[in-house]
Amino acid sequence: MAGRRATINDVASLAGVSIATASKALNGRQDVRDSTRQRVLAAAEQLAFQPNALARGLLSGQTRTVGLLTSDSVGRFGIPVLLGAEDAFGAGEMAVLLCDARGDAIREQHHLRALLSRRVDGLIVVGESTDPRPSVSRDLPVPVVYAYGPSDDPGDVSFVPDDVGGAATAVHHLLALGRRRIAHVTGPEDYKASRDRAEGLREALAAADLPQAGETLWGGWSQRWGRHAAEMLLMAQPDVDAVFCGSDQIAAGFVEAARERGRRVPDDLAVVGYDNWEVLSTETRPALTTVDMNLERLGRTAAQHLFAAIDGRATPGVHRMPCRLVIRDSTAPA
């Protein structure tokens, strides 16, 4: 804590020049003699002068600040997106104003007003799931980009992981390993993520002209469900040679139960997870082959496109970002 902060006025006085000259000297503009510039810089240094971003923003109409609105508590998926965005902004001297609506539409509206009142240059809305969410961009004076959870308005700019493609990649991997009887255990059917991944599996199998081993098993996202599903599946369909799980949690439960039942992973049974949640995927035995949604990159890309939109170069539509297969020890040739 210290006294009143120095203004450019103080700097100018100390350097014995006008405010205008001080401003130019500090901002590296022309029209100021080199000796004068040195005097001003020294004065600024001595007074620990920090230009007031409020005054600057008031004048320029640009705050170099963006709002980051998370619809639900910053969760598992929001974090990497946030990190990526923060990363992209940090490089460009932008700052991030964080707001968490906790799934409450009223609170969201409230935060929205607060952000606009603070004159943010743009907005990133991070969804908690890949299900479309109500658009917030109607008549907003700033550009908005949606990340992870897309807007329900196709005129908005959204970035989502390509779950269909990610699942297909996983299944192609299993097929390439010579697996032919592939089952699917996944999360609740009312999640778009579940449905998309099941869809990707279906497409990949159809392309290979193979049937799916049994019906898709819909359940929860938990390890508990993974264990339970393993028991059911290994009982009902003892001849499956591969399982594609809708999440790493499910896969972790699955390999654990399979192991206890004496199935060797990956020899008897190849298992692929989803999310690449490292605390799980690298710590199971064996470590999980899994699909990484590249969320940090997604966040970074969203941020970069927000920049573009702020500059008037928007790119409307839902952009599907490719996922990446991370191969570990839970898959091997048949």
Add this chain to the structure above:
Amino acid sequence: MAGRRATINDVASLAGVSIATASKALNGRQDVRDSTRQRVLAAAEQLAFQPNALARGLLSGQTRTVGLLTSDSVGRFGIPVLLGAEDAFGAGEMAVLLCDARGDAIREQHHLRALLSRRVDGLIVVGESTDPRPSVSRDLPVPVVYAYGPSDDPGDVSFVPDDVGGAATAVHHLLALGRRRIAHVTGPEDYKASRDRAEGLREALAAADLPQAGETLWGGWSQRWGRHAAEMLLMAQPDVDAVFCGSDQIAAGFVEAARERGRRVPDDLAVVGYDNWEVLSTETRPALTTVDMNLERLGRTAAQHLFAAIDGRATPGVHRMPCRLVIRDSTAPA
């Protein structure tokens, strides 16, 4: 996106009053006739007027914004603290400016300048571990509160979990269950968190006049280490009847390996974890009894104290926040 934003000037014109009157009407001040106030409010509504927080802040010197500086990537422990802080601020109409220094001192300094330039009213610094970190508060014009990782300057305000007390609580629980041969498996010795928890264990055992079962096993924070430690410990000291683990990851690995070795948890062996990281603590078999550091509350408390400090009522020193034992199925009477 829409056209130019309405200013209070536009509102005043539309309502047919001066800006002074408009301001008073909008801010619910006295000295304005009720009918006039209604006219102004209607005009503001019609123009979707949002007061410019920059202009307001420039005048008042208060931005109602705080900076949240995380020393390392917002991680496992930073998130709940952040959430708690965001929660406390949200209620008071404050906003949070998020900066992530990624463990880089240069970047931290850079973010610090940016935050001060934006005239934040205060600062929360979130550490990545409970080890003290360099103070950042020298000659800063705003108050600073440290959360999770304390400042190395005792004159600063810091909030940290009481790991010594948390560990002691865990051990008291084991003692109350009739366990007498208690071992300790924990993380790296160069973490203050490890040392504090070992210290809590030592104190609790000393108070009960009992020796510790074997030396403390220092290792990593991983499940892998938990499994490995279980193998070593159960071989070397087959008669231990309880294990206090320094983290849930270690405990998860430990119970898994113990289970495979035929030890029944909790009957033969009671196990307590630390952190209450729910993805692990509720999904192991059995679910883990563990110590919860109440990080969200810690963040909220830190934020509230920052408020107080902004109002000039600082509370210097390191404040240790109590931990809470969460009893699940991995502990039972001997």
Add this chain to the structure above:
DNA sequence: CCCGGAAACTAAAAGGTTTTCGGAAACGTA
């Protein structure tokens, strides 16, 4: 010595809001 042009500098305005202070109108009292 004067002029033209470039270089270096400054006064003033602009940006949006709040607050202070003074003025005007309305009203009650002598």
Add this chain to the structure above:
DNA sequence: TACGTTTCCGAAAACCTTTTAGTTTCCGGG
């Protein structure tokens, strides 16, 4: 009617910076 009081409203200053549009200074050339 004259005067004091209350109520309501508006002009202007203040917050801090950048930019525009001058103004002064300096120099070389005529």
